[in-house]
Amino acid sequence: MARRSTRWLVPALLVLAWLAVGGGLGPFAGKLTEVSTNDQAAFLPQSAESTHVLKAQETFRQGDGQPVIVVWTSGASVTPEQTTAATRALAALRGAPGVVGTPTPAFPSDDGRALQGVLQLSPDLGPGDLGDALDRIRASVAVDGLTTQLAGPAATRADLGDAFAGIDGVLLGVALVTVLIILLAVYRSVLLPLVIILGAVFALGLACAVVYFLADRDIVRVDGQVQGILFILVIGAATDYALLLTARFREELATGADRFTAGRIALRQSVEPIVASAATVALGLLALLLSNLTNNRALGPVGAIGIACAALSALTFLPAALVLLGRAALWPARPRPSDTGAQGLWNRVAALVDRRPRLVWVASVLPLVALAFFAPQLNARGVPLDETFVGDAPSVAAQAALSEHFPGGSGQPAVIVAPAARATAIVEKAGAVEGVSGAAAVSASGRPGDDPKVVDGRVLVEATLRDAPDSDAAQDTVRRLRSALHGEDGVLVGGYSAQRYDTTETARQDTLVIVPVVLGIILLILIVLLRSLTMPVLLVATVALNFLAVLGVSTLLFPHLFGFTGSDASVPLYGFVFLVALGVDYNIFLMSRVREETARHGAREGVLRGLVTTGGVITSAGVVLAATFAALVVIPLAFLVQIAFIVAFGVLLDTLVVRSLLVPALVRDLGGRAWWPSRLGREHVPAAEESSPARQH
Known part of the structure; x- marks a missing residue:
């Protein structure tokens, strides 16, 4: 009696x-935004030249603010009165809430149809305060007859x-509802999908709590992208781990086992693949x-924490x-008994693999290659x-207006x-x-001028690029600038375009290092x-072939279907880690x-029965x-849409x-050699036992 009570007590x-x-920990999924940052400057390569420039700017007190570029445009020429009004409006913002330093005067474009002015916002403004500050600025600098827009980093x-505002609401809701609908269709059951979803939510709450604790102590960093990927x-x-364990549980119940026996066998048979899978990812x-x-x-430690919590929930809460x-x-x-899958579609797939394995794997490989x-x-x-x-x-529309009337950079x-x-000499070299x-040294007021500010024997020079700062041409100009100026001792070239260039080059180097490490781990x-090498x-x-094929499809579809002319430098690496591991x-x-199954029935029957x-x-x-x-597409950012x-x-x-046709066909074609040097490939099963699953029942 005591033993029977114990069987109930543990679960x-x-x-x-x-x-x-x-x-207790569920609310941390909503609190994670409190310790996350979307400041892209915090995610630059630490050893890059542009990062050293950013640190040098801080010593000039140029890094203490978030620049806001005010752009006024008109369908006709801007009048002197409008220019004066714009300059007055900017000057009036000095000392306003959130504004630091002295705003620049408004100055006209060469075509005379636009004005531009720059002011700095405090870097301590949170997302809500930043939005309020920009709204106040937009209202304060409005000039009759001109369209006012705000561009720049702030x-x-x-x-x-704004893009990440719904990350802990809309994204989470869409993902959970999508999973629930699929589970209801798969299991045609009321309780089981809810139990699986509940286990996933518990795992997410635990993961978010751990990540919050670590991020709050600056042990890990979190931004909106990392947070969204963690949720997904x-x-x-x-859910994947739960599906594997639940299938074994249902399989044992179908053979007549009681709930305790079914749960014990399902956990014992599932723990090794689930742990191996979680360890791989x-x-x-x-x-x-x-x-x-x-x-x-x-993303590395944050994602690993999430995977560990998912596996823990699937191996404890779900079986209980x-x-x-x-x-x-x-x-x-x-x-x-028929629920074990020995009949139907997968029985026909197994029969095809059994009859023509070489044709199946060749027909699968060629399109992928x-x-x-x-x-x-x-x-x-x-x-x-x-x-x-x-x-x-x-901000994108404002930058487009800026580039239309002023030099691209x-x-x-x-x-x-x-x-x-x-x-x-540096100004002359850079300008050539x-x-x-054009190029000019930065004065004590923070603007290009004739009286440069000197700090520790150094000055800042700003070189305005002809091309848009986010273009490939601008990155090429950065390379030429560095080539021309690196002969001078102590000269560093940074800025937005240089940061993009350094990030791209660093991502390429990362790929060369991380890809073989991930493959080795797996x-x-x-x-x-x-227990095999082959x-x-x-x-x-x-x-790996599957990943390269998907990258090839992306190359074709991103520009022609989605309208993306480029991808973030980290997209191939993220895609590789997720796709290969998953x-x-x-x-x-x-x-x-x-x-x-191979240990019981031999190599041929093992692959067919397993499939x-x-x-x-x-x-x-x-x-x-x-x-x-796919739920990541609710966050309107190209990076996450491409990853999705x-x-x-x-x-x-x-x-x-790959898993349904290519791998089973290759294993069927190789036979026992696929398990070399394991003894599985050398063991034979009596002929009486060798009946294909397709012919059973």
Whole structure:
């Protein structure tokens, strides 16, 4: 009697513990924005030249403010009275709430149809205060007969804040509702989808609480992108792990096992693939710590924490809840032997793989290889400013107006740190560089002038570029500036265009370092899990091919379907980490079952039985993960939309082609050699046992 009570006590305590976690830590999902920052300057490569320039600007007290560029435009020529009114309006803002320093006068464009002025806002303004300050400025500087717009870093930061405003509401809601609808369709059950969603929410609450604690103590960094990816990762991973364990639980119930036996067997058979899968993704994400980009390093530990919490919830809360609910968890559906998947679509797929394995894997590989040829053509030199936001953004429209009437780099000049003794020569050299429309030293007032401010024997020189600061041409001009000026001792070239260039180059170097590390980590985990050398190499090769094919598809669709002319420099690296790690997930789910079946029935029957029994659950898991990543499109940023497409499309391609056809066909064609040097490949099963799943029942 005591033992029977204990069987109920453990799962009951686990469920109560997770209910306490959900109730106590759930609110941290909404509080994470309190410790996050969308200041892009905080995520520059630490060793880059442009970062050193940014630090030097702080010593000149040029980094103490967030620049706001006020642009006035007119359909006709701007009158002297309008210019005077604009200058007065700017001067009146000195000392206004949030404004630091002295605003510049308004000065006209060469075509006489626009005015420009610059002021600085306090960097301590939070997202809400920043928006209020910009609204006050916009109202204060309005001039009759002119259209007033605000550009510059402060305006861009405000638009980023607006883009991320719904991250803990809209994004989370869309992701959860999407997953719930898919689970209802898959299980045709009332309680089970709710239990799975509850487990994912508990995991997210725990992950957000841990991340909040660490971010509040400056141990990890969080921005809107990292926060959004954390939400999607936890919900998607927790649901995937739950689907795997739930399938085994339902399978055991279908054989007549009681709830305790079914729960124990399901947990025992699922713990190894779930732990291996979580370790693969978590360690793959932690490899981002090798990056020189701060936002990449930020995602590594935050994502790993989320994956660990998802696995913990799936291995503790879910089996406990299933044991307590028993067959009621599946109501109104009833588990039957046919639910194991031995019949239907996956039985036919297995029969095809069994009959023509070589034809199947060749027909699968060739299209993937053809698409992979387009991968190197992906333009990953950065997203132009006018494509950063999906849809209209005020700062983008203002920058477009600025570029129309002033030199392309107005408001975002290249910043040169130079020895004071060589200031005049540096100004002349910089002004003579192709792509530079003019250069001048910065005076004590913070504006270009004849009386440069000297700090520690150095001056700042601003070089206005002819091309838009977010263009490839501007980055080329930065390279020419550095080439022309690096012969001078102590000269550094930075600014917005230089930051984009340094970020792109750093991301390329990161890719060369991190990609082989991630592949090595995954290979080692698979070797330990599968006790084989051939199989891990095969699996890693197929998921890598899948990634290259998806990158090729993105190269074709981004400009022609989505209208993106460029991608962020980190998009290929993020896509690789997510797709390869998550792609191996499904192969882990498949091959761990294949290995189990191979030990019982031999290599041929093992791969066929493994494919049939896992086909439905892995496909469902892939659809769930693709749908959750697709939810990122609710945040109107090109970077997240591109990541959402790459991962969602890649997961579906991996689930429906690589894991369903390519891998099983290769393993079937290789036979026992696929498990070398494991003894599985050398063991034979009596002929009486060798009947294909397609012919059973």
